[in-house]
Amino acid sequence: MHPVSPSPAEPVVLSQAQTPEETAPAVIFSDVSLTLGRDAAAVSVLKDIDLTIPAGQSVGIVGPSGSGKTTLLMVMSGLERVDRGRVHIAGTDITDLSEDEMARFRGRHIGIVFQNFHLVPNMTALENVAVPLELAGRADAFDVARRELDAVGLADRVTHRPSQLSGGEQQRVAIARALAPTPSLLIADEPTGNLDQETGRQIADLLFRRADEAGTTLVLVTHDPTLAGRCVRSVAMRSGHLQDGVAADRGAA
Template structure:
């Protein structure tokens, strides 16, 4: 078994067609060790959020391979991919993506219910309590602050105890102090569970809290935080990893 939870090899992806086509990922390669936290940085339009969607199995590559925890995503059917994602990948979005007519408890239980867990609500309740929302279980998203909604989203992502936690600008819609609290919570939860965390952010201070920083520009990895290393780690990223 590989020591890498994530192995991305020669990933190539174009979105759109004809004159609207955009070459988003260009022969990108990246490996991430299990249990590590990695911050993805880059200007708008650089491909960093698309990279996350590929790792989450929400975008399929035109060419190349993506393997998560030993499972190649490319050959999986849509149903098999959804099942794999539900069991192994937690996702936290910038805009929370909570269902307005469901309570915090119901929102957090969704992935567990989809996985057929009979203990879905018990596990969701414990996850919400762990992020400080034990007294807000029956509140609807509209009754919660932005920080509380993001806590629900984090609880929902972590409840199945995924091997991989993906976060796309998790503090982007929050004020500075609330964002710091959410970042503290996210990293504490990642350390406690031992999951691998990959997050996209425009905030260098947030990325600096990760074990490693990967800089993406124009669909390619410009610097993956390992180049020039003499600690025995392989160089990853772009054509250097071929």
């Protein structure tokens, strides 16, 4: 007998190379609001945010200080919990995950690059990059860390501690650490804010290149319109509200 072709009503089966996480948007915010503080000190930081970011897209978030940009990233990374709405990351609703569940999820799916680097001062560059991999139980943590440091141009600095590295080199370590677990989402909060203009440009080049090579969704907060303009898409925060926009004919490279 000849095999019977499936009818249009039958569900589509994903190939082995395609998981539900890969087919889902990287980020979905649905009617998200967040208030920080209590009583007279309460401040509504995020207000009715709806945002969808397709997998693999680069998005720049701009806006004045106090507009809610960094809080948006904190919610996206599960470091802040919302008062209302739902947050989906890589196909998973993270809104009600416990702290332990969120930490495990973040370790697998989210990389974070901070403005102030947040490297462990008494660890070498290699150890700093290997830490999240070791926490995830990776037996090859140091091999992967070494490859990532090589990829950001620091193969000859693996034994140096943060105090022995320049600001640009420290941010390269931070990028390597964020990308080492191969996250589906890379979040960067003012990644060039503490660097001089030329070093900042080099770090931006590296950040976009490595995210593109890894096929990682990149979301960054910046006060620099030039940096935001390199993203495929830009969104502006104003007093806790989101205003969407598209950077015309701009790629992530």
